[in-house]
Amino acid sequence: MGLATAAAFARHGVPTFGYDVVPERRATVRAGHAPFHEDGLEALIRGEVRRGRLTIVESLEELARRASVIFLCLPTPPRSDGRIDLRPIRAGARQLGRALAGVDAFRLVVVKSTVVPGTTESVVGPELRRAAGKGPDQIAVAASPEFLAEGRMVEDALHPDRVVVGVSDPRAVRLVESLYACFESPLLLMAPAAAEMTKYVANSFLAMKISFANELSRFSEQVGIDVDDVARGLGSDRRVGRRFLDAGPGFGGSCFSKDVQAFVRSARDHGVRLRLAGQVMPVNDEQTRHATSLILREIPGTGRRGTAAILGLAFKEGTDDLRESRALPIVEQLAARGVSVRVHDPVASVKFRAWLADQKPSVRRRVTVAATVDEALDGADVAALQVPWPEYLAWSRAWSKRMRHPVLVDLRRAFPIERAKAVGLRLVRLGDGRASVEPPRVPRARSAARTSATVGAFARPTAVGPEAVG
Ligand code: UDX
Numbered sequence: 266m267g268l269a270t271a272a273a274f275a276r277h278g279v280p281t282f283g284y285d286v287v288p289e290r291r292a293t294v295r296a297g298h299a300p301f302h303e304d305g306l307e308a309l310i311r312g313e314v315r316r317g318r319l320t321i322v323e324s325l326e327e328l329a330r331r332a333s334v335i336f337l338c339l340p341t342p343p344r345s346d347g348r349i350d351l352r353p354i355r356a357g358a359r360q361l362g363r364a365l366a367g368v369d370a371f372r373l374v375v376v377k378s379t380v381v382p383g384t385t386e387s388v389v390g391p392e393l394r395r396a397a398g399k400g401p402d403q404i405a406v407a408a409s410p411e412f413l414a415e416g417r418m419v420e421d422a423l424h425p426d427r428v429v430v431g432v433s434d435p436r437a438v439r440l441v442e443s444l445y446a447c448f449e450s451p452l453l454l455m456a457p458a459a460a461e462m463t464k465y466v467a468n469s470f471l472a473m474k475i476s477f478a479n480e481l482s483r484f485s486e487q488v489g490i491d492v493d494d495v496a497r498g499l500g501s502d503r504r505v506g507r508r509f510l511d512a513g514p515g516f517g518g519s520c521f522s523k524d525v526q527a528f529v530r531s532a533r534d535h536g537v538r539l540r541l542a543g544q545v546m547p548v549n550d551e552q553t554r555h556a557t558s559l560i561l562r563e564i565p566g567t568g569r570r571g572t573a574a575i576l577g578l579a580f581k582e583g584t585d586d587l588r589e590s591r592a593l594p595i596v597e598q599l600a601a602r603g604v605s606v607r608v609h610d611p612v613a614s615v616k617f618r619a620w621l622a623d624q625k626p627s628v629r630r631r632v633t634v635a636a637t638v639d640e641a642l643d644g645a646d647v648a649a650l651q652v653p654w655p656e657y658l659a660w661s662r663a664w665s666k667r668m669r670h671p672v673l674v675d676l677r678r679a680f681p682i683e684r685a686k687a688v689g690l691r692l693v694r695l696g697d698g699r700a701s702v703e704p705p706r707v708p709r710a711r712s713a714a715r716t717s718a719t720v721g722a723f724a725r726p727t728a729v730g731p732e733a734v735g
Contacts, residue, residue: 267338362396410464431460482512482696517580577652653679
């Protein structure tokens with residue numbers, strides 16, 4: 266987050282200085298490399314470091330001296346009670362405060378980290394000023410959450426839908442306005458706590474939108490329709506929008522579950538019960554169990570002693586990030602049912618091995634990390650598509666032949682139906698009742714006229730004719 270933000274400011278022409286506590290990371294970025302994989306980030310960094318607009322400094326003192334606006338991009342990991350752990354951000358604020366002690370000019374410190382409403386003004390500001398021995402007239406604070414998604418960080422950082430800044434000090438407001446003048450994105454100024462809450466609301470709302478689609482997917486399976494048709498119908502309403510209505514095995518990633526839980530917990534700490542947001546995590550867990558049940562159902566007998574191949578382990582496509590990936594509970598649930606599980610991912614296997622090493626022996630002994638797709642599919646009763654990597658979508662007939670039962674449970678509805686037919690694969694699509702579940706027996710309308718009359722009758726029982734269709 267810090268790196269993408271810094272590189273984006275530099276690209277927009279703002280002289281930018283970066284600092285990280287880890288010396289190797291500073292050296293990597295200074296040499297024009299990204300310390301992790303993210304599409305387009307390395308090229309952006311390299312260009313800006315060469316042009317001299319992005320400079321990695323060796324101390325916080327130097328950063329505090331040279332930058333008039335300083336962004337704190339520190340982790341806020343989850344605690345077991347759902348609250349966030351503020352220790353890293355408190356420690357960072359104290360360190361920066363000490364560095365600011367030697368600076369005479371006015372400085373604005375902006376909290377980029379995801380923090381619960383009130384943190385910037387009641388925790389970060391006081392920590393900074395105490396350590397610096399200065400007052401609010403010399404050090405102002407602001408909150409500016411980031412909305413970067415993995416895999417599209419560069420685009421999100423360069424052209425955000427909006428920039429949200431929570432700031433109250435008038436001098437700081439002017440500074441923020443001039444800083445963001447180079448972005449064409451709308452700048453939304455508000456109170457710091459409102460900006461902090463906006464981040465939680467954005468992620469909770471998106472998670473809720475996915476969960477809504479996920480519940481719809483189970484209903485769609487039962488009535489014999491494709492949830493994507495419903496998502497298309499719903500998402501074409503511009504008030505709703507199509508994005509984040511893709512049903513799947515549940516959402517993963519480091520942000521959604523942590524933020525939804527912290528949001529609900531923070532509201533509870535203020536005496537407010539968020540019932541809708543409070544249901545997001547249980548619905549998500551239920552969807553993952555549903556995904557597992559679709560896989561189990563395809564294993565002959567009770568599922569015991571069968572073999573399942575899980576294709577794709579990351580929490581979404583384009584990353585090797587396993588955090589909160591639904592592949593992990595799916596593997597655990599299958600192993601708990603006695604299923605032998607073979608897993609494959611073109612980039613996330615290394616991280617998966619590390620995760621597996623920490624699991625109970627009952628899970629470890631049932632799970633094999635396959636080096637190739639062929640190895641994963643060999644003799645399998647069922648395969649499940651958890652991440653739609655292009656190589657999986659280019660399925661060959663030879664792969665179907667390797668399986669004991671050529672069945673693919675497509676948890677993302679990404680596998681081309683025509684291809685499944687061409688390669689002799691039975692395709693079960695999550696959320697698509699046409700392929701996997703018999704539609705309920707309802708009398709079918711015989712003609713178009715009859716159909717519209719039926720619709721009319723539903724819309725307004727006493728009226729007849731097209732005007733009754735509402
Ligand atoms: C998210 C937010 O999008 C981003 O704004 C925030 O700053 C960080 O958290 P990220 O976790 O990188 O970003 O991934 P995202 O693309 O939002 O996907 C999260 C999860 O939801 C993935 O597991 C993805 O597969 C799933 N998802 C997403 C769905 O199941 N259906 C959808 O329609 C969209």
